[in-house]
Amino acid sequence: MKDHAMKTKIWCGSILAVLALLGAGCDTVGARHQQTSSLFSYLYADQTGHTDEPSVPVLSLPLRVGVAFVPMKSKDRGSSWSRETLIFSEQQKLELARRVAGEFVHHEFIKSVDLIPSAYLAEGGSFRNLDQLRQIYGIDVVVLLSYDQVQFTDQGALTLSYWTIVGAYVVQGEKNDTQTMIDAAVYDIASRKLLFRSPGLSEIKGSATPVNLSEQLRRDSAAGFEVAATNLVANLTVQLEEFKGRVKNAPTEYRIEFKPGYTGAGNFGGAEIVFIGMLAGGVLLGRWHRKS
Amino acid sequence: MNRRIPIVTLLLIAVALVIAAWPDARLALIYDRDAILAGEIWRLFTGHLVHLSIRHLAFDLIGFGVAGCMIEARRMPSFGWLCGVVPCLSSGLMLWLNPTMSQYAGLSGLALAAWVYLGLSSLSAQSSRWLGGLVLLAVTVKLAGEICFGLGIVSGHSLEDIRVATTSHIAGAVSAGLFHLTLRPRLLREVALLA
Numbered sequence: 151m152k153d154h155a156m157k158t159k160i161w162c163g164s165i166l167a168v169l170a171l172l173g174a175g176c177d178t179v180g181a182r183h184q185q186t187s188s189l190f191s192y193l194y195a196d197q198t199g200h201t202d203e204p205s206v207p208v209l210s211l212p213l214r215v216g217v218a219f220v221p222m223k224s225k226d227r228g229s230s231w232s233r234e235t236l237i238f239s240e241q242q243k244l245e246l247a248r249r250v251a252g253e254f255v256h257h258e259f260i261k262s263v264d265l266i267p268s269a270y271l272a273e274g275g276s277f278r279n280l281d282q283l284r285q286i287y288g289i290d291v292v293v294l295l296s297y298d299q300v301q302f303t304d305q306g307a308l309t310l311s312y313w314t315i316v317g318a319y320v321v322q323g324e325k326n327d328t329q330t331m332i333d334a335a336v337y338d339i340a341s342r343k344l345l346f347r348s349p350g351l352s353e354i355k356g357s358a359t360p361v362n363l364s365e366q367l368r369r370d371s372a373a374g375f376e377v378a379a380t381n382l383v384a385n386l387t388v389q390l391e392e393f394k395g396r397v398k399n400a401p402t403e404y405r406i407e408f409k410p411g412y413t414g415a416g417n418f419g420g421a422e423i424v425f426i427g428m429l430a431g432g433v434l435l436g437r438w439h440r441k442s
Numbered sequence: 443m444n445r446r447i448p449i450v451t452l453l454l455i456a457v458a459l460v461i462a463a464w465p466d467a468r469l470a471l472i473y474d475r476d477a478i479l480a481g482e483i484w485r486l487f488t489g490h491l492v493h494l495s496i497r498h499l500a501f502d503l504i505g506f507g508v509a510g511c512m513i514e515a516r517r518m519p520s521f522g523w524l525c526g527v528v529p530c531l532s533s534g535l536m537l538w539l540n541p542t543m544s545q546y547a548g549l550s551g552l553a554l555a556a557w558v559y560l561g562l563s564s565l566s567a568q569s570s571r572w573l574g575g576l577v578l579l580a581v582t583v584k585l586a587g588e589i590c591f592g593l594g595i596v597s598g599h600s601l602e603d604i605r606v607a608t609t610s611h612i613a614g615a616v617s618a619g620l621f622h623l624t625l626r627p628r629l630l631r632e633v634a635l636l637a
Contacts, residue, residue, distance in 0.1 A: 256465040258494060411475075411544030414536065414607030416588070417498050418505040418550065425580055430508050433573065 185222075185238055185371075189296040189335055192220040195274035207341040208405045209290070209397065212261035215254050216289035217247045220296040221273045238297060238375050240268065246379045250293055250334060253386045257394065261409075264289060277342050284339045291345065292337050299330040299374055301367050328354040328367070330374035332382045336393075348389040350382025450522045451510030455503055458491045458549060462499050468492050473533055473546035486533035487526075492547040494604070506553035509560050518563045521556075524621050528555040532613035539609050551610035555618035557581050562622040585611060 244265070251263040264287050272279050280292055335347040354370040354377070397404045418426070461467045473489025474482070493499035513521050532551045536543060557577055564574030588608045 255469065411542055413494070413604045414473075414540065414543045414546040414610065415494055415498065415548045415604050416550045416606045416608070416611055417501040417548060418553070419501075422580075422584060423501060423504055426505060426508050429573075429576065429580075430512070433512065 185297070185299045187220045187222045187296045188298070189220050189294055189333060192271070192274060192294070192296070193276050195276065206403060206405055207338040207343040207345065208407060209338065210340075210407045210409055211259050212409065213259060213291050214261050214287070214289045215251075215263045215291045215293060216266045216283055216287050217251050217254075217263060217293045218266035218271055218283070218295065219243050219247065219268050220294050221268060221271050221275075238299070238371075242375060243268070243295075246332070246382075247295065249379065249383050250295065250386060253383060253390060254293070257390065259394070259397075266292075277339070280337070280339045290339065292339055294335045294337060295332065296335070297330070297332045297375070297378070299328065299371060299378075301328045301371065328352075328370040328374040330354075330371075330378040332375070332378045334382055334386055346389050346393045348382060348385040350378040350380070350385060352377035352381060446514055446517060448511045448514035450525055451507060451514055454491065454510070454525060454549070454552075455507055458493065458499065458503060461488075461491050462493055462496075473536070475537065475541075475544050478533075478537060486537075487529045489533060489546050490529040490549055490552050493549070494547050498548060502549040502553060506549045506556060509553060509556035513556060513560050513563070516563070516567075518559070519625060520621075521559070524555065524559055524618065525552060527621065528552055528614055528617050531617045532610050535613040536607065536609050540607075543605075543607065543609075546607055546610060548607070548610075551607070551614035553614075554581060554584070554611045555614035555621075558615045558618035559622055562619060566622075566626065581615060585615065 247265050251265060254260050255263045266283060266287065270283060270286070283289060283292065330352045332350040333347060334349075336345045337343065338345055352374045354374045397406065461471060471485060471488035472492045473485050478485050493502060510521070510525075529552055532555075533546070536546055558581055561574045561577035561581065564570045564577065567574075585608070588606050588611060
């Protein structure tokens, strides 16, 4: 009887140990790890399925621009995975925001670019929150940066679906792949219109083994954000040039106003340059004639 | 024949090219009324070396470069001083007379000063009075065109409210004239007597 009780205890203990091991494995092998801050949730938290319709924004030039990261959802902020292994740190966000600001600041129609701390953006704050930022920083246009990264550590969940401001974005992955998207949406706050957007994507193929899975996923996550940020900035350069072209060439799509205070300049026109050329030629010819 | 390298002209052209190739420098160096009033007084000079586009840069450099090379080739005195004084004087006048002009960029004010200086100095010399007369006539026509018709505006900037900075050009022309007079005390006395 005593032996039977002992055997039962050993069996139960063994089963519990196996279950505990399996349970522990689910945290690192069987899950889909995701870091996300959704622009859609920030702007249209209570309007499921919303997409922006094209309309005519009024641009008061030169523009004052703000760059901000859309806040993470509180449930993601609170999760143990996000808290302990968050790869996309505030420092990295600030670095990316600086790179994005650098793309804007060189254009003649931009007056200034301000980096807005994440703390100023409330979850689900929508345009009410942006109006407050407009008051605080005096900005006309805001660049809203959002991101989504997923690591497919489970064979069963290999699709990332991210609802961007212009529709759903779906990527297929393979086990241990890291898919990252960083999105920059540029809004005119007063007219609440999307001026343009620029995505940055990256796909890091999974090379992790169960032995080094956690460490490799962490490295892939950091690399994913880095590559996506680089792609975003490259895309942004193209999008900004296209936007400039659209504003210049399609006055019906954007209404332009100028703020008080103008830029003074002046140069020599074609006629003056021809005159200067003829004068310089005449002087050289006279000198050559005198010599000969 | 002893040829002289136009050092001042080439130096200013080189600096303008470096600024054009370095977008961050433009922001720190452009004439910006608010920044100057906040104490960034170097912009009074450096604003003249900043340009808004490749076309603006190219035409200003041709305008200034030809005049500068001719002045230095003819060994006209104190051209370096002219290049140092005229931009600051011109910016000071814009600060005073153009409170609504928030920014200014371009070498055109200094280029016009150089052409006026070349014209007046050539008129004083016996050998090239025709050159002096022709240059001063052309400068007068250009300034009249700007004042009456707003000619000389930089084109291709529909995203910025850019207007021709006639004050800078007039200030450049007038200060070059005064500079020329101060170099010739006898002429200055004659002008004073006439006045």
